[in-house]
Amino acid sequence: MIFYLSGTGNTHWAASYICDATGDRMVNIADAIKGNNTYTLDKDERIGFCFPVHGWRPPVLVRRFIEDLNIVNPDGHFCYALCTAGDNIGETIDILRADLKKKGIKIDSAFSLIMPESYVGLPFMDVDTPEKERQKKELAAKELEEYTPYILYRRSGFEHLDIGRWPRINSRVIGGFFTNFLITDKPFRVDTRRCIECGTCAGVCPVGDIKGGKGLMPEWRHNGLCLTCLSCYHHCPVHAIEFGGRTKNKGQYYFDKNKQ
Incomplete structure (x- = not known):
């Protein structure tokens, strides 16, 4: 079973690749958290957690999901974690490991992909140049191909993590500031002169935080669910969405399978 969360598509691509190799079920955390999070694993089924790194930490939604998670029979099932990040991950896996330990789940192997x-x-902060984007995607595809056999054959004790410098400061100090002050939908604005009311932003929001659709001007619900993943900003075909003044004149990116 692959529990995954994805905003701009990097993690969905990685989780889908693993799913194709293992045949394990994929569970979208953004959808699953709305229901009963009790699961019974099939014989020899793996437990996977795939997610993007937010502020050198697991996303808030992932941590909330784990709080409510109940796997009836976790003992003896291989568990792995794979996270995606634009740079490095700090102590992300250490934080995840502590959260899962409370639920009686032990991570056997862990991986990170720079996307x-x-x-x-x-x-x-801005998106990468086209050349750097290409290089990152090529390297990530190669590394994912290398990691997958470890997952497929349930090999424990393997870690390939881009921890970076000052991991504790990044994850505990800066990450705490990010979580407490930067995860919010309040700065989002729509340029009504540009917006074509296509509904794309509402459709790609992983937590349904945007009220909108075809023929409607988008509105953020301000209900505390926003992940600030910026998927709405990146997918807008006319660049009509801004995150306050912080995204002015910046680029857009989302994982496009047709460009692989």
């Missing part, structure tokens, strides 16, 4: 940058919510 094209999509977080543009701070003044000094």
